Amino acid sequence: MQYHLDFEKPLVELEQKIRELRDYSTANVDFSSEIKKLEKKAVKLREEIFTNLTRWQRTQLARHQNRPYTLDYIQHIFTDWFEVHGDRNFRDDPALVCGFARLDGEPCAVIGHQKGRDTKEKVHRNFGMPNPEGYRKALRVMKMAEQFGLPIFTFVDTPGAFPGIGAEERGQAEAIARNLREMAALKVPLIVTVTGEGGSGGALAIAVGNRVMMMQYSVYAVISPEGCAAILWSDGTRGPEAAEALKLTASDIDSLGCVIDDIIPEPPGGAHANHEAAAQNVKSYLKKHLDELRGLSPEELVEQRYQKFRAMTRVKE
Amino acid sequence: MPWFKRKKKPLSKKAEQKKVQMPEGVWTKCKNCDEIVYTREIERNLNVCPKCDYHFRISASARIELVLDPGSFEEMDAEMQSVDFLGFKDSKKYKDRIKAAVAKAGGGDAVVCGTGTIEGLPVVVGVFDFGFMGGSMGSVVGEKITRAIEKGLEERRPVIVFSSSGGARMQESILSLMQMAKTSAALARLKEAGIPFISVLTDPTTGGVTASFAMLGDINMAEPRALIGFAGPRVIEQTIRQQLPEGFQRSEYLLEHGMVDMIVRRQEMKAKLAQILRIFTKS
Numbered sequence: 370m371q372y373h374l375d376f377e378k379p380l381v382e383l384e385q386k387i388r389e390l391r392d393y394s395t396a397n398v399d400f401s402s403e404i405k406k407l408e409k410k411a412v413k414l415r416e417e418i419f420t421n422l423t424r425w426q427r428t429q430l431a432r433h434q435n436r437p438y439t440l441d442y443i444q445h446i447f448t449d450w451f452e453v454h455g456d457r458n459f460r461d462d463p464a465l466v467c468g469f470a471r472l473d474g475e476p477c478a479v480i481g482h483q484k485g486r487d488t489k490e491k492v493h494r495n496f497g498m499p500n501p502e503g504y505r506k507a508l509r510v511m512k513m514a515e516q517f518g519l520p521i522f523t524f525v526d527t528p529g530a531f532p533g534i535g536a537e538e539r540g541q542a543e544a545i546a547r548n549l550r551e552m553a554a555l556k557v558p559l560i561v562t563v564t565g566e567g568g569s570g571g572a573l574a575i576a577v578g579n580r581v582m583m584m585q586y587s588v589y590a591v592i593s594p595e596g597c598a599a600i601l602w603s604d605g606t607r608g609p610e611a612a613e614a615l616k617l618t619a620s621d622i623d624s625l626g627c628v629i630d631d632i633i634p635e636p637p638g639g640a641h642a643n644h645e646a647a648a649q650n651v652k653s654y655l656k657k658h659l660d661e662l663r664g665l666s667p668e669e670l671v672e673q674r675y676q677k678f679r680a681m682t683r684v685k686e
Numbered sequence: 687m688p689w690f691k692r693k694k695k696p697l698s699k700k701a702e703q704k705k706v707q708m709p710e711g712v713w714t715k716c717k718n719c720d721e722i723v724y725t726r727e728i729e730r731n732l733n734v735c736p737k738c739d740y741h742f743r744i745s746a747s748a749r750i751e752l753v754l755d756p757g758s759f760e761e762m763d764a765e766m767q768s769v770d771f772l773g774f775k776d777s778k779k780y781k782d783r784i785k786a787a788v789a790k791a792g793g794g795d796a797v798v799c800g801t802g803t804i805e806g807l808p809v810v811v812g813v814f815d816f817g818f819m820g821g822s823m824g825s826v827v828g829e830k831i832t833r834a835i836e837k838g839l840e841e842r843r844p845v846i847v848f849s850s851s852g853g854a855r856m857q858e859s860i861l862s863l864m865q866m867a868k869t870s871a872a873l874a875r876l877k878e879a880g881i882p883f884i885s886v887l888t889d890p891t892t893g894g895v896t897a898s899f900a901m902l903g904d905i906n907m908a909e910p911r912a913l914i915g916f917a918g919p920r921v922i923e924q925t926i927r928q929q930l931p932e933g934f935q936r937s938e939y940l941l942e943h944g945m946v947d948m949i950v951r952r953q954e955m956k957a958k959l960a961q962i963l964r965i966f967t968k969s
Contacts, residue, residue, distance in 0.1 A: 681825075
């Protein structure tokens with residue numbers, strides 16, 4: 370099912386027209402000059418729309434229903450993928466997928482939030498909101514990667530950790546906190562990519578990496594714009610204003626200078642317009658950063674990660 | 687249309703007129719048992735309701751006085767202050783919020799850290815002040831807690847943090863979130879060095895503080911009936927559209943579900959901490 374955001378619609382309509390003209394073209398009827406003209410117009414329109422995006426529109430892009438999800442990236446980037454299930458304590462959490470694969474032949478661990486495409490799958494994946502057992506599974510896989518000396522790649526795309534009765538009873542806070550502490554001490558390279566929504570502690574619980582990158586139209590914040598608006602103005606519908614205040618886009622966060630290492634460019638029209646191209650961009654960045662980290666000893670990896678997060682401070686003394 | 691009409695005038699007006707005027711603060715209504723108690727009596731009882739044992743929230747300075755040996759406390763990083771680096775504005779500018787909170791508290795931020803002794807045992811403590819912007823954790827709180835942990839590492843002193851916080855400070859957005867990682871990473875080092883960390887959860891401790899250092903104690907200790915959780919009860923209710931169970935997210939509930947080791951009343955707090963520290967630092 371195709372899905373379009375309001376501000377994408379003029380572009381989508383134009384692209385539809387171009388497709389139609391192509392379909393009508395035969396040996397006798399030649400629309401090629403019209404098509405060329407319209408294609409030029411589409412390029413211009415796309416540029417116009419995507420260079421002037423508001424923070425709220427970027428948030429909507431980060432949540433786009435056609436956006437590639439973790440399993441899509443895995444399919445395009447890695448080979449030999451196999452998934453592992455369960456935290457060995459309670460159950461398997463489908464909102465967080467974990468497994469092992471190869472990146473251009475080199476074995477590695479892969480962990481990421483997983484959202485669903487249709488209603489049934491969305492419910493199955495709990496809209497990408499993990500329970501404690503999801504984070505405990507992720508930690509189990511990270512420890513396994515450490516045991517076998519494999520680098521870890523994580524993909525962040527969640528509205529947040531699930532706020533439910535069961536989640537509280539089983540220690541959502543403890544599961545996240547433990548991951549933060551244990552990730553800080555991992556002796557293998559850990560490379561994080563925020564692909565869509567970086568939703569607060571639920572995102573951070575798999576995101577304490579030697580490298581942290583954000584896709585061009587991804588967002589990352591301490592609270593969702595809706596949640597922020599609900600607290601500040603008791604009005605969850607004022608998300609667009611809260612998004613402005615939270616400065617949650619990749620370029621906002623990059624300008625702080627200490628949180629992310631790179632912004633991964635997306636293909637024209639956003640990652641959802643071309644999964645394959647988006648994944649290839651991600652892949653080249655993963656390889657670049659893994660190569661940079663290769664020279665570090667296990668102790669140096671731990672130290673580099675520690676100092677990276679240690680430096681995230683803005684205070685007056 | 688109502689089924690019947692009240693013929694007499696409503697009763698409430700008269701009752702209101704009769705209300706006795708009382709100077710503010712002499713009596714306090716207990717939030718738990720609704721009993722009206724003489725305020726001085728509550729204060730004498732370490733801010734615990736003498737009728738029902740409800741533990742009122744207390745300031746950082748009151749907590750320090752309660753737990754540390756008299757005169758032993760030496761504050762660290764007292765001058766550190768928050769900065770509005772995002773230009774955050776809701777109904778008020780964050781800059782102004784900081785100013786107002788600093789003026790009210792007479793300086794500092796939502797946590798007070800320093801060194802001291804408990805029954806002669808050297809410790810580093812961090813104590814939250816819920817009165818300062820809801821005890822929220824931004825760069826300053828994260829940095830002070832991290833330095834307190836590093837001080838513990840340096841001098842091999844056990845670290846104790848008394849939490850009372852609504853969570854991460856929204857006004858510092860992503861950097862507030864990162865304080866969770868920073869403080870937890872520091873705790874990884876403390877653990878490796880074999881130095882004890884005791885987390886004392888007091889009313890209320892939620893959000894990013896619970897989901898980082900506050901749940902990572904070698905011992906997690908809670909005051910009676912404190913609200914402790916990851917998501918706030920209102921958020922959960924809105925998400926699942928169900929009534930929450932009785933006592934949900936209270937200390938007793940967390941004890942039952944294995945998230946805290948013990949519930950300790952304010953009166954016994956100091957002795958209990960000393961008892962634990964002596965076991966963990968037997969030399």
